[in-house]
Amino acid sequence: MNSIPAALETDRQRRAWRNRLFRVTMLSCMFVAFGTLAVLLVDTLITGWPALSQQLLTGLPSTEPGEAGARPAILATLYLGLLVLLFSVPIGVLTAIYLEEYADRERWWNRAIEVNIQNLAAVPAIVYGILGLAFIVRGIGVGRVVLAGGLILTLVVLPTVVVSSREAIRAVPDSIRQGAFALGATKWQVVWRQVLPASIPGIATGSILALSRAVGETAPLIMVGAITYVAFNPTLFGPYTALPVQIYNWTKQPDPGFQTLAAAAAIVLLVIVLSMNAVAIFLRNRYRKQW
Numbered sequence: 001m002n003s004i005p006a007a008l009e010t011d012r013q014r015r016a017w018r019n020r021l022f023r024v025t026m027l028s029c030m031f032v033a034f035g036t037l038a039v040l041l042v043d044t045l046i047t048g049w050p051a052l053s054q055q056l057l058t059g060l061p062s063t064e065p066g067e068a069g070a071r072p073a074i075l076a077t078l079y080l081g082l083l084v085l086l087f088s089v090p091i092g093v094l095t096a097i098y099l100e101e102y103a104d105r106e107r108w109w110n111r112a113i114e115v116n117i118q119n120l121a122a123v124p125a126i127v128y129g130i131l132g133l134a135f136i137v138r139g140i141g142v143g144r145v146v147l148a149g150g151l152i153l154t155l156v157v158l159p160t161v162v163v164s165s166r167e168a169i170r171a172v173p174d175s176i177r178q179g180a181f182a183l184g185a186t187k188w189q190v191v192w193r194q195v196l197p198a199s200i201p202g203i204a205t206g207s208i209l210a211l212s213r214a215v216g217e218t219a220p221l222i223m224v225g226a227i228t229y230v231a232f233n234p235t236l237f238g239p240y241t242a243l244p245v246q247i248y249n250w251t252k253q254p255d256p257g258f259q260t261l262a263a264a265a266a267i268v269l270l271v272i273v274l275s276m277n278a279v280a281i282f283l284r285n286r287y288r289k290q291w
Contacts, residue, residue: 144225164206
């Protein structure tokens, strides 16, 4: 009889040790990840802080580090972000509404759309760049312009926008829909006046986070013509470069001054991305509803 409690106590101690070991392992992994990130951030700040100046933000690229600026790259990055926002949000939200509110799950094409969206979310960005070069730049004939870059980045983040929008729409309680139907509302009235307003915080958060990813992409932009030296302000249908591409170009230069400029430009890019993330967090906390 005494063997049963002893066996239970031994098993309890074994589980406790396993829990401790798992916790230590997870904390160690988190420490390594955040420690590495902290070292990179501190090194970037220390290296690039001396080069943060008005010349960097408003100047044009130059072969001399003391005269070089990143204004065309910063403007092109902002233009690309605006294009991604204009293209990806309406398409992604409408797709999510169709899949969640209207699509018949028994139809094979609806299942095929869902599977393709999930698969496209895992496709490397460079693949989108190759497809964009073949079908948008050369096939349609858009050319290596800002518009082509915006379209490619839209394709990169569109699956993320669709998935986050679907999750936000799915989180709206079904009782909201049933109550609106009971009052005589049509399907579209329920979606437009009840479901969509209630899901806006989640949709906005997912869209801004997807936009943050698009702003930091480099590989697809190189494929569709983000050339490394542009000494003029970009236009929608003109040549361009982006801030990540400009940073990459400066890091390849042998002059140490360009390394400092690259670190300073990286700080600017971090500020842009972190600002977008802060807006996403604010919208989520400000408009989140507890059902």
